[in-house]
Amino acid sequence: MAVYPVDSLKRVDQPTTLINEAQIQRIDERRSGFNRAALGEWGAYLQNERHHFIAKEPLSAALTKMDLYLKDFRDGPVSSSKAPLPEDPVSIARHIKEFAYFLRADIVGICELPRYAVYSHDMEGEPIDLDHKYAIAVVIDQDWKTAEATVGNDWISNAMSFLGYSTSGFIASVLADYIRRLGYPARAHHGFFHEVLEPPILVQAGIGEMSRIGDIVVNPFLGPRFKSAIVTTDLPMVTDKPIDFGLQDFCSKCKLCAQHCPGRAISFGDKVLYNGYERWPADAERCTKQRIGNQAGVGCGVCIKVCPWNKPFKPLHRFTRWTIGKTPLFNSLFVRGEKLLRYGMPKPEKKWWLDLETLEDGSFVVPSRAGHWGNNEPEDRQTRNVDEDGE
Amino acid sequence: MAVYPVDSLKRVDQPTTLINEAQIQRIDERRSGFNRAALGEWGAYLQNERHHFIAKEPLSAALTKMDLYLKDFRDGPVSSSKAPLPEDPVSIARHIKEFAYFLRADIVGICELPRYAVYSHDMEGEPIDLDHKYAIAVVIDQDWKTAEATVGNDWISNAMSFLGYSTSGFIASVLADYIRRLGYPARAHHGFFHEVLEPPILVQAGIGEMSRIGDIVVNPFLGPRFKSAIVTTDLPMVTDKPIDFGLQDFCSKCKLCAQHCPGRAISFGDKVLYNGYERWPADAERCTKQRIGNQAGVGCGVCIKVCPWNKPFKPLHRFTRWTIGKTPLFNSLFVRGEKLLRYGMPKPEKKWWLDLETLEDGSFVVPSRAGHWGNNEPEDRQTRNVDEDGE
Numbered sequence: 082m083a084v085y086p087v088d089s090l091k092r093v094d095q096p097t098t099l100i101n102e103a104q105i106q107r108i109d110e111r112r113s114g115f116n117r118a119a120l121g122e123w124g125a126y127l128q129n130e131r132h133h134f135i136a137k138e139p140l141s142a143a144l145t146k147m148d149l150y151l152k153d154f155r156d157g158p159v160s161s162s163k164a165p166l167p168e169d170p171v172s173i174a175r176h177i178k179e180f181a182y183f184l185r186a187d188i189v190g191i192c193e194l195p196r197y198a199v200y201s202h203d204m205e206g207e208p209i210d211l212d213h214k215y216a217i218a219v220v221i222d223q224d225w226k227t228a229e230a231t232v233g234n235d236w237i238s239n240a241m242s243f244l245g246y247s248t249s250g251f252i253a254s255v256l257a258d259y260i261r262r263l264g265y266p267a268r269a270h271h272g273f274f275h276e277v278l279e280p281p282i283l284v285q286a287g288i289g290e291m292s293r294i295g296d297i298v299v300n301p302f303l304g305p306r307f308k309s310a311i312v313t314t315d316l317p318m319v320t321d322k323p324i325d326f327g328l329q330d331f332c333s334k335c336k337l338c339a340q341h342c343p344g345r346a347i348s349f350g351d352k353v354l355y356n357g358y359e360r361w362p363a364d365a366e367r368c369t370k371q372r373i374g375n376q377a378g379v380g381c382g383v384c385i386k387v388c389p390w391n392k393p394f395k396p397l398h399r400f401t402r403w404t405i406g407k408t409p410l411f412n413s414l415f416v417r418g419e420k421l422l423r424y425g426m427p428k429p430e431k432k433w434w435l436d437l438e439t440l441e442d443g444s445f446v447v448p449s450r451a452g453h454w455g456n457n458e459p460e461d462r463q464t465r466n467v468d469e470d471g472e
Numbered sequence: 473m474a475v476y477p478v479d480s481l482k483r484v485d486q487p488t489t490l491i492n493e494a495q496i497q498r499i500d501e502r503r504s505g506f507n508r509a510a511l512g513e514w515g516a517y518l519q520n521e522r523h524h525f526i527a528k529e530p531l532s533a534a535l536t537k538m539d540l541y542l543k544d545f546r547d548g549p550v551s552s553s554k555a556p557l558p559e560d561p562v563s564i565a566r567h568i569k570e571f572a573y574f575l576r577a578d579i580v581g582i583c584e585l586p587r588y589a590v591y592s593h594d595m596e597g598e599p600i601d602l603d604h605k606y607a608i609a610v611v612i613d614q615d616w617k618t619a620e621a622t623v624g625n626d627w628i629s630n631a632m633s634f635l636g637y638s639t640s641g642f643i644a645s646v647l648a649d650y651i652r653r654l655g656y657p658a659r660a661h662h663g664f665f666h667e668v669l670e671p672p673i674l675v676q677a678g679i680g681e682m683s684r685i686g687d688i689v690v691n692p693f694l695g696p697r698f699k700s701a702i703v704t705t706d707l708p709m710v711t712d713k714p715i716d717f718g719l720q721d722f723c724s725k726c727k728l729c730a731q732h733c734p735g736r737a738i739s740f741g742d743k744v745l746y747n748g749y750e751r752w753p754a755d756a757e758r759c760t761k762q763r764i765g766n767q768a769g770v771g772c773g774v775c776i777k778v779c780p781w782n783k784p785f786k787p788l789h790r791f792t793r794w795t796i797g798k799t800p801l802f803n804s805l806f807v808r809g810e811k812l813l814r815y816g817m818p819k820p821e822k823k824w825w826l827d828l829e830t831l832e833d834g835s836f837v838v839p840s841r842a843g844h845w846g847n848n849e850p851e852d853r854q855t856r857n858v859d860e861d862g863e
Binding site: 082139140142143144146147150151153154160161162163164165166167175176179180183184185224226227240244247248251254255256258259262263433434435437439443444445446447 | 638646838
């Protein structure tokens, strides 16, 4: 059973950001920021840091190893017998979602797999041919309590990401295996292993809307504090519709992520058309460099940390969410309240992890710095960054 | 952070059931019920059913396959560098537990690994030598919503078990990998892969008390509705103490599990001394035969289903739990209330799974029966079983 009231969300026929399918060019997997760094496009330092990225901190290293270990569970033989399933795709979709919730998914959504969401080429440069008709999105919370404690770019950041990647990957892998047992092809895409781009699927499956952070989808209950895995399959299921919870107007006014981004990778401006779809333009190179090159932590999730939608599921916040969904009238007020009440501030008293850096020879150091936190003023924030990083 | 108020539980120096360590003989892994069936000790029919058990139903088959897949993640090389950890074992234990909760464990406890909990021989008959000092128990709820819907011995029973086994196995595997990265040996034990017997660890780590069900530990928040995985390690940690939440008197009066057991494997009598420890005697052969030979479902968890401790974490039930912990005076009343209010009745309207049986040739049938449910009277129950099963 769904954990969050997804059935009460306002559904719309078209996503809240413009998508012109005919104009979208499929993406080559090698063009993602992390892969460009790995291929040496941004110099030897970032290439090396990219390779050391996984082993740099032991919590995230253990979780990353699990995601890598699940590689051979992604796909497999399809049963030659088709199971006697209910005739109607509504019942099948309900059953699949209930199984995902049983497997402890936080949110589940289903859409037709958009052709433009399939990568054009894999990491070896081979063309990708994936013609599954449907996509199931499996969402995992990156942990509210840890999100409260963190600065966002300290030594827990990467572990929060890989908690989401490996846990959603575990669930998607079991779900895909089950569907293949029923006699339908199915493949799990998670963490390091994707033939599909996630954001368009998350939008079409009603998981969230595109946000100012860039190609990052924000969910009304978790904000950007989640990772997801995708199961692509031909099992016939009724699909979900995109949602509209008022994010477009909110993001146009809030800008907290842009103000706090230590890599200055997030735009203060308006949405633009890019590759046939509308988005707030983010600088993938700056973002990747910030995450890989972070010397005061491992990875970065400051945008996740400071987003006002990154909240616990409590009555007051539920009321605010509901109001934003009904009218944009109070959005400026809510943003001012967010800043005044300093909701996004790190709570170090809730910190449970150890600051530990594993060096390339396998020895450890206790790092002298754990992230950096500016206040909400963009000028001040940018000054701090220049000072601290010596740029 | 702990999900349940484990810190408010009454801790005791000795478990609530007598344990005479000097008298306990270590157990040979081949002597478990499932393994005796697999070895053909109970005839060709049960031996074959044991082998078909995993593939018999596709939800549990997918989950079982995941548990098996995680085999090579259980143990591995230990980092040659020791991490600079806090000096005090209290902080280390807290950190390890918080990591397990971050990994979405439902309950975590730590104890010294009792020598008698280590199997004497493995499945190949080789002596087991495991001298890790500590054991970390990782508990996963088998899903309250599914527990409400099920009859207990229908087509979801095995999937509920393997949800617990594979999910706790996933968490224990990541946790053990992390500890090895810190420079300490650690091994995950879960599902099919154990060098240790779990019940004594669960008792010593304060997860629960021994119950009438037999060698099954009942937890105050989940009842018997959980599975667990164990990490054994030498990482120095402060240990937890056993708990006393009033189960011994309650089980002496309740007997619902004995009344409902379709295999008549659970005793109506008193605790006895066995192999140096005190327990309610359960008939492992009858229990195993019921689970493996079940023709109206896969596996069996009727005892889990009907146990009054199998409840959601809600105010009324919390108050009852608290009262039972304070005084045994109202236990008979509570048991009568449980029967009158028919709390343990299946709720078919909440059923989300499909009744599907996979035959040995891989084809499917929709089974004509899905478990069987008797009322609370032992005489009636036993009559029904004899009638239905034609014994």
